[in-house]
Amino acid sequence: MAILSLEKIRKVYDKGGNPVVALGGVDLEIGKGEYLAVVGPSGSGKTTLLNIIGCLDAPTEGRLVYADRELRGLGERELSEYRKEHVSFIFQSFNLIPVLTVIENVELPLVIERKLKPTEIRARARELLAAVGLSDKEGRYPRELSGGQEQRVAIARALVKNPIVVLADEPTANLDSHTAEEIVELMRRVNQERNTTFVFSTHDRLVMEHARRIVTLRDGAVTGDERR
Numbered sequence: 001m002a003i004l005s006l007e008k009i010r011k012v013y014d015k016g017g018n019p020v021v022a023l024g025g026v027d028l029e030i031g032k033g034e035y036l037a038v039v040g041p042s043g044s045g046k047t048t049l050l051n052i053i054g055c056l057d058a059p060t061e062g063r064l065v066y067a068d069r070e071l072r073g074l075g076e077r078e079l080s081e082y083r084k085e086h087v088s089f090i091f092q093s094f095n096l097i098p099v100l101t102v103i104e105n106v107e108l109p110l111v112i113e114r115k116l117k118p119t120e121i122r123a124r125a126r127e128l129l130a131a132v133g134l135s136d137k138e139g140r141y142p143r144e145l146s147g148g149q150e151q152r153v154a155i156a157r158a159l160v161k162n163p164i165v166v167l168a169d170e171p172t173a174n175l176d177s178h179t180a181e182e183i184v185e186l187m188r189r190v191n192q193e194r195n196t197t198f199v200f201s202t203h204d205r206l207v208m209e210h211a212r213r214i215v216t217l218r219d220g221a222v223t224g225d226e227r228r
């Protein structure tokens with residue numbers, strides 16, 4: 001069963017009065033628990049696709065269906081619930097808050113949500129830090145970590161609310177190739193243990209080798225879809 005269906009998704013940007021077709025009618029079904037890499041040359045539409053799946057950006061045309069419900073048809077409250085609870089993002093630049101400690105960064109989504117008590121939030125954040133192998137760093141600040149450790153904190157933060165789908169736009173772009181492999185292996189472990197769906201873009205051959213499915217974009221169209 002597909003958790004996400006993209007039907008004829010088109011995205012046209014306006015670049016100084018000229019239309020730029022970033023996605024030219026993409027059809028894609030993503031199953032729950034998939035571990036999917038989106039690859040393709042620079043400008044092929046990878047970031048645009050991830051932003052549309054995460055509802056950070058709206059398609060010009062086409063339908064995005066999540067768990068059998070068309071997202072465009074949802075009310076503001078449900079849409080914001082999708083964005084806050086069902087999907088989360090990992091960025092290539094980690095985007096940690098420098099004045100917060102490692103554990104405070106991981107807690108932040110739960111603190112904003114204000115559903116759990118502080119002691120519950122702390123326990124949950126500790127569980128996630130343990131899962132990414134950084135229990136000993138909880139009191140550190142992001143600047144005291146290596147790039148790979150920062151990205152592991154960002155992964156813990158992305159997972160703290162137990163999202164159904166994690167979207168990652170070139171999560172390993174700022175890492176050396178060895179650390180990049182560690183990060184994709186960590187995401188894969190989470191994918192297997194929690195059945196979290198991962199959709200990530202990458203330029204890196206080593207990183208795409210770890211994917212279970214590789215969707216290739218070229219000029220805003222899907223030109224390849226390989227399962228392995």
Ligand SMILES: Nc1ncnc2c1ncn2[C@@H]1O[C@H](COP(=O)(O)OP(=O)(O)OP(=O)(O)O)[C@@H](O)[C@H]1O
Nearest residue numbers: 013014015020022041042043044045046047048049
């Ligand atoms: N905000 C924008 N305004 C105008 N054009 C845009 C905008 N964002 C993206 N584009 C254009 O849409 C196309 C797809 O861009 P996108 O960023 O999705 O590609 P990408 O595959 O992520 O590239 P990269 O590998 O360099 O990150 C490109 O032609 C780009 O110039």
Ligand SMILES: [Mg+2]
Nearest residue numbers: 046047048169
């Ligand atoms: Mg991009």
